[in-house]
Each structure stands twice: as structure tokens, then as C-alpha cells.
Amino acid sequence: MKKIVFTGGGSAGHVTPNLALMARLKAAGWDTAYIGSKDGIEKEIVEHAGVPFHPIASGKLRRYFDVKNFKDPLNVLKGVGQSYRLLRRLKPDIVFSKGGFVSVPVIIGSWLNRIPVIIHESDYTPGLANKIAMPLATRVCVTFPETMRHVRRNKAVCTGLPIREQIVRGKALNGLSLCDFHKQKPVLLVVGGSLGAQKINEAVRASLDMLLGKFQIIHICGKGNVSAEHEGRRGYKQFEFVYEQLPDLFAASDAVVSRAGSTSIFELLALCKPMLLIPLTLQTSRGDQLLNAESFRKQGFARVLFEEDLTPESLLREVLETMKSGEELRQRMASATRLNGTDAILRLIDHRHRT
């Protein structure tokens, strides 16, 4: 039986594209397993999808000072040892990595076992984990054509991002009834990335009275971030994290306010949803979301509001503008080439397995 091991995690953007590939490979008779961090979001998501999950120790690669920076290299080393032994036992034909810091020990473990590795980079510029992994990878798949220039030419393939098939199969009526919403007022979905975004959560709640005058609001606010004070308010529905119902919530929404994580914005592009993007700042990230957002703005798929300019008033103004330009944004998205990377990556996996 053909066997593949997946890795990737830290946040859901480094996990959900794997779900799209795993579903298809499982259906084609592959044996699939996952190696991820023992306390990362990937454990919950992968177990939820019914794929065997093998936890390892991992350390975060931080760009800022933290006492954990002294302990984490030891955890990464421990993770390399665990991955090496796991992979020697599992004996996969191939390893596929979606990036994130947990993937580094797994890729080193694969390389030590001489197992071919395909990695995928979601963002406009490669993340630190993928930069470390690239020399050890057989192939490097990318989402944006512009990312090809950061990868050695004989390894780079522009495949696009794998998107879960069910994302485009949501039912608006199910989404509305899940939130207890009606059809008379437009629906705004707010999602601050898979872990939630404090700044966006605060701005939404500070402008809630104004926003609720115009919209019904679905707010995916991240684990532990549901506000008890606003819970149960008519027209305002909060979720920490959503699994199967996400496609229905997407279908029920007229526009979306989102961080500019690559996985999210390509899903919204596939759905032609007018989006207002609030990218992570340079202070809190390497700036990848700023580039993702600028690329989408330039192509006419999204409006962008910088976090530095985020106030309750600017949020309301920009949401109204996004709704107003909804038809224009939708048309631009509908006429664009919208790559779903799933087929191209499956071909690479299959080809690698045969050679």
C-alpha cells in the first residue's frame, strides 16, 4: 500500500490545505498519517478528520526575545529524534509538509531516512520554517507565481493552494439558521485568522452598535475569545473555531472581514466573497500578510485596512465600502484564474512515488 506522512501546523493555515490532499489520497487508497506538535491546533483538526496523529516535541522559531528561546532549540532536537524514529517505523514513500515551525524536525527526520519531501509555501514570501526546509526538499510548491523567485529553479513548482472541496459546497440557509439569522439584513463574517485576532475582536465589539444597525454579524474570534458581555445579542453570533459548519457560514455571508492569511484569502477567492483584509503588521510578523493583502488589492479582489488605521469608525466605513463595491469585487474574482492546487500537487506526489 502507498503510504504518505503529512506535517505542518502551529496555526490552521498550515493544516487545512493538508486536509484537502489527505481526503483525496485516502479515497485513492493511500495510507495517510500526520506528524505534528503535541499541543498545536493541528492535533485537534487532524484527529477531527480521522487521520492517525503522531505528536512530537517542537519549538517555535521566534523573531523576538522570549525565555523559551533558550529551551526551544532542545525541543527541536528532541523532535528531530522522535521524527527520525517515527519515520523509520512508518516507512512512508513520501512526506508532504505544509510548513510552520513543527515541520522542521519532521523534514530533517525524513532527510536522515532518505525519504523524499515535498513542501508547500502558502505565502507571497517563504516563512522561516520553509526557508530552513527548502535545501532538504525534493520539490517546493508555491501559491503565488511571484514566490518562484525565492526558490531554486529546479525545485520550484507553482501549483496554487489546495482548497478543501467542501468549502464551496456550503448552504446559506443552514448558515443562517445556525446563527438564528434572517434574510432581511446582509450578513458580515469577521474572522481574525485561525487563532483569532485581539485587535480585530476589540474593534468589532467597540463598533457593534453601529455595525448591527446595518448587518447581522458572525464573529469567529478564536479559542477563549468569546465575549460573555456580548453573548446572546440579537444579530451577533460568536464562535471560537468552526469545523464542518464553516462552508455554511461562508455561504451565508455577503462580505468578510479577515486577516490576510494565505489559506483564508484563497478560500474566499474561490467563493468570490467580497473581502476587507486587515493584515498582520510588521511588528507582529515578517510582513507576509501585508504582501498577500497588497497582491489581492492590486488584482481587485479585496479592500485593505491597515491595523494602524483600525478604529471603530474606520472599520464601519470600510465595511460599508466593501459591501458597496461587492459586485465589482465579485466580478473581478469570478473572471480571475482561480487555481486550486489539489490536482497539481496530487500529480507531483504520484509522480514522485513512481520514480
Ligand SMILES: CC(=O)N[C@H]1[C@@H](OP(=O)(O)OP(=O)(O)OC[C@H]2O[C@@H](n3ccc(=O)[nH]c3=O)[C@H](O)[C@@H]2O)O[C@H](CO)[C@@H](O)[C@@H]1O
Ligand atoms: C499568525 C500567523 O502565523 N498567521 C499565518 C497563518 O495564518 P492562519 O493559520 O490564521 O491561516 P489562514 O488564515 O491562512 O487559514 C486559516 C484556515 O483555518 C480555517 N478556519 C478558520 C477559522 C475557523 O473557525 N475554522 C477554520 O477551519 C480557514 O478556513 C483556513 O483554512 O498561516 C498563513 C499561511 O497559510 C499565513 O499566511 C499567516 O500569516
